[in-house]
Amino acid sequence: MKSGGANYKAIYTDMIQEKFPEKMVLVKNLLDREKVSILDAIKINEILFPNKSADEERLTQKHKSYYEDDILKILEYQRVNKLNNIQIATKFKMSRNTIAKWKKQFNDVKDQQDSEDD
Template identity: 55%
Template sequence: MKKNKIHFKGVDYKALYTDLIKKKCPDKMGLCEGILKKEHVSVLDAIKLNDILFPQQTIGNERINQKHKSYQEEDIREILSYQKLHNLSNSQIALKFKMSRNTVTRWKRIFTPE
């Protein structure tokens, strides 16, 4: 008997944040329209949306939320290209995206050709 494989395509951030904004904070729809009009909303866009919707987070909440973040290869490459484009160090990019410098270093080792 053959098993059907289900391929995970990733999170539909556009639908997720559209529903969230409609239910929780419809007054902020205007601030988020530019990002939500895009055909594909990336992880970086989702981080921007999250910062717009929830600007003040406590350090404890940030740490808890950070533990649950995951990035696909496309997202990692986008973050690394952002780093290169803006000439940022590993520490600077780690601070910007609230992640570990070790994570950035590991990604560069894996995804950057030598």
């Protein structure tokens, strides 16, 4: 799968150097990876902004978007850790309905691909 997503490594490196140089040591191991995934970006964000208010959370949640690779990683995380939709939604601060929609959407796509392979 091709991902033309955001370059989280460059974005967070620039932001940390400019605004949070003291926190670089806390996120260095995440930023040293070849590619910083959406899951890594969420961890970095939690380290940089630990005390967000509920209103700030709601506001930023409205503007999140995910690439297909990111969605599949989240669904894989759910499967590996045997989490239900509510648990995974709480962990990633999103709607359980979003998780259900993704599962339905990507299971349908997977079923279609499997039937084409036959």
